[in-house]
Amino acid sequence: MDSDEVLASEILGHGAYFCLRRSSDGDVAKAAAAPIHSLAQRLGLRNEFDPGETPPAESIAFLRRQGATPADIDDDAVLQADWVIHVASKRPETITELSAETARLISPAVRVHVLQGVRRPPSYTGAAMTKWAYERQVVQQPGTAMPNAFLVPMSKTAEWWRKDWMERHTYFLPTYDDEGRMRAEGHALTTEAGIACLLRRTYRSATHPAPDGAYDFLTYFECADRDVPTFHQVCAALRDVKRNPEWRFVREGPTWHGRRVASWKELFS
Numbered sequence: 001m002d003s004d005e006v007l008a009s010e011i012l013g014h015g016a017y018f019c020l021r022r023s024s025d026g027d028v029a030k031a032a033a034a035p036i037h038s039l040a041q042r043l044g045l046r047n048e049f050d051p052g053e054t055p056p057a058e059s060i061a062f063l064r065r066q067g068a069t070p071a072d073i074d075d076d077a078v079l080q081a082d083w084v085i086h087v088a089s090k091r092p093e094t095i096t097e098l099s100a101e102t103a104r105l106i107s108p109a110v111r112v113h114v115l116q117g118v119r120r121p122p123s124y125t126g127a128a129m130t131k132w133a134y135e136r137q138v139v140q141q142p143g144t145a146m147p148n149a150f151l152v153p154m155s156k157t158a159e160w161w162r163k164d165w166m167e168r169h170t171y172f173l174p175t176y177d178d179e180g181r182m183r184a185e186g187h188a189l190t191t192e193a194g195i196a197c198l199l200r201r202t203y204r205s206a207t208h209p210a211p212d213g214a215y216d217f218l219t220y221f222e223c224a225d226r227d228v229p230t231f232h233q234v235c236a237a238l239r240d241v242k243r244n245p246e247w248r249f250v251r252e253g254p255t256w257h258g259r260r261v262a263s264w265k266e267l268f269s
């Protein structure tokens, strides 16, 4: 009963964020002219800037830095990233090949740091939560409609991972005192305002807890300009441990804010 073996272990896909940073060596103009577009095409990756009716499973996205905010976990590779590339694929080899080729094409002018994870079925979500939190969520929109991208990598503490899955599950729902008064909203209710306007995507580490130096979760959000305040409000609400006690066990990496652009070249314009 108390074993993680009951949680879904199936891998639905793989994903990575390549954090790219200008270095003092080399010629950035040469990196900007690198044939990343044809590389992505050869690997069968569709551009998420224009996702179409059904967002593609094999995809690539280009994000240009707007800013970044440090948090509990020091991570200069994320905090200082000038650009981020997102890649999603059912085949881990696609990510390996894209990262190796990208690094070969753009170094030494641009350094590449890869954050990678897997997509699994949700752990704590039953039928009602599926309807409530997923079926009415905004799906990916074109970059022109939802230009903001936020990468928020994070881990949970050893204390969290020592809890069995049933106890961990309780943090996603409200809790009540003996008189039936709500004590804390928990993760899901705290974030309700974001369901309709924040696209969300979470990759998990292949093993939990993640190996040293890696994150347990790579969370990512997209939204329209008018909804940026909602993104910040939802994050602030999650961090309020009176409303959401789960966050007592969270250690966040930097929040990186980017702008979705249509192509590799546009990252540099």
Ligand code: HEM
Binding pocket: 121, 122, 123, 124, 125, 129, 133, 152, 154, 172, 187, 188, 191, 192, 193, 194, 195, 198, 200, 202, 217, 219, 234, 235, 238
């Ligand atoms: C925008 C509205 C949001 C909704 C409706 C929402 C809802 C949920 C739900 C239902 C789960 C449980 C998934 C499961 O069954 O495994 C979950 C997990 C998670 N959410 Fe959110 N969330 C939102 C925003 C956020 C934000 C802003 C962050 C981070 C800043 C975040 C970070 C996470 C993480 C890391 C997990 C996995 C936790 C774990 O398995 O221990 N969520 N979310």
